[in-house]
Amino acid sequence: MIRKVVSYIITLFLSFTAVFFILRLIPGNPIRAYVYMLRSRYGFEPIGDRTIQMFEEMFGLNEDVFSQYLIFLRRLIFEFNLGPSFMAFPTPAQELIARHLPWTIILLSVTTLLSWFIGLMLGVIIGWKRGTRFDNFFFTFSLIFSQVPYYIVAVILLLLFAYIFPIFPSRGAYAASLTLFDINFVISAIQHAFLPALSIILVSMTGWLISTRALVITIVGEDYLQYALAKGLSNSRILTRYILRNTLLPQTTGLAISLGFIVTGAFLVEWIFVYPGIGALFVNAIGLLDFNVIQGVIMLTMFTVLTANLIMDLIYPLIDPRVALT
């Protein structure tokens, strides 16, 4: 137990360090790159050299990389401060992230759960009816779709259902005219989230379907299932009590791990549908070279992935006592 927590902390520390130094490899420094970008894109001299130096001092960029690293760690651990953002100066980066995070968490948690549920159910059914045309269709479909990136599906859905047949809104997370949090707001939010959610579910469902099907097929070969069949138990009883229950354990683990990807999940889908989540924030930050936000989002994604893994590691022995013994 303690070993797991310690190794979690070490991995987290190592990966944060790795990201810090990888991002410092970029040529120049964030301030100069930002100024250069402003110059070349908008063609004016926004600030002079003295001001640049002032900002460099303010961001601690005039010191060597290692002391920058120490300052960064101190700020992160003791003040939970990622440094000011450029595009919304002087709002700190963590505030921007906190503002966008809820949208991403809602969208991704709902889609992750739904695709897990649909994939599990379909997987059990086609695993049970393996070899039939029904199985063949869904299985081949899933094999092909499991590697298609979300953004391709998103582009197609956007084109089909927001432009050619304008059923759903093409951008945003809610109608701008709504400011109160009431039933209309919720309806509008669901309408706006529908297409992004669908593009994620269509793809990520297939992964669950494939793995569930494989699990079901091994379970069908087990002796206890043959015995249950020989006893003459009804199909529905076998499906729910024997097969579903035994697939549930490994698939719940998988679900917990994939919940860790809730932040990273769909950067580009969010960008395509102009959905105000972390992904859209990240893409905007990339476009404007907003260094602290870029670094903050990357570290946040690693934090969630590792934390979800840790939680799963800690909970798993409770779900499956066999693991605690080994």
Added chain:
Amino acid sequence: MSEKNLLSQHMLRKSLIILRSALYYIVKSKKLLVGTSILSSLILIAILEPLINGVRLGGLQSSAIGYFPRLQMPSLNHPLGTDHFGRDVFAMLITGIKNSLIVGFLVGLVAISAALVVSLFAAYKGGAVDNLLNSFTNVILILPSWAIAAAAVAYIQRLDLTLVALIIASFAWAGPARQIRSQVLSLKSRPYIDLAKMVGERDSEIIFFEILPNILPYIIVGFSYAVIGGILAETGLRLIGLGAAEIMTLGLLIHIFMTSGLIIQGYYHFIIGPVISLILIFISLNLINIGLDELFNPRLKKVTGE
């Protein structure tokens, strides 16, 4: 006959066997057959791109602006119409296919070579070297590679296709490296390796002639996943407007469509080409992967119940 001659004959025979069995498997497995035929037609288009565009555009670059009337609907002259800069969309599309495939294969080659070097070295040497390289691989696997690549590409001013591919590949090697390492570890303890050692084969001979041929399927699968990953990552970068500015890839075509107002004005045919080409690339590479998996892991086939 000299030893060198014998060695080259041995290699020739081995590669002939591999080639023949590859052909045999391709014809035998439906998935491999479909996958390789789609992929090779796309590669053929990519190879013929200079020729097709040379004839159709009369020696003009497909990205050259203002040569044709703007915003034409599809016609015989312009099968996919022209865009708002007067560029032939079909010509842009096949240039895009070519460049996207180039990026993918570059990423695949670099990633798989790096993966091979790291994993063979680590697994064969074992001990502290293996531990160090293995934890390094694991750290790379944790990093959100696409996001970091996006940051790197955004900050570097003069980019070309190779540099973008290298940046993507610097994260893409870790996955195949871990896979190959575990395979090498399991092979290393087989009796025939001990036998080879006893006969006095050198380390390099054991690695190249005893281990490498046996992990070939994993190398191919790892390569083709890296190609998919490379194309996917590059397209994602281009989608949000990052990457080598002047070079047409499928991602850039989608980016142009999404951001230049073509989508709002209803020029939908513009998008069909890049989207379908991308899907074909993914499907064909996946079919190849699945086909190979089934061939070399008969156990998997039993599990999937076919």
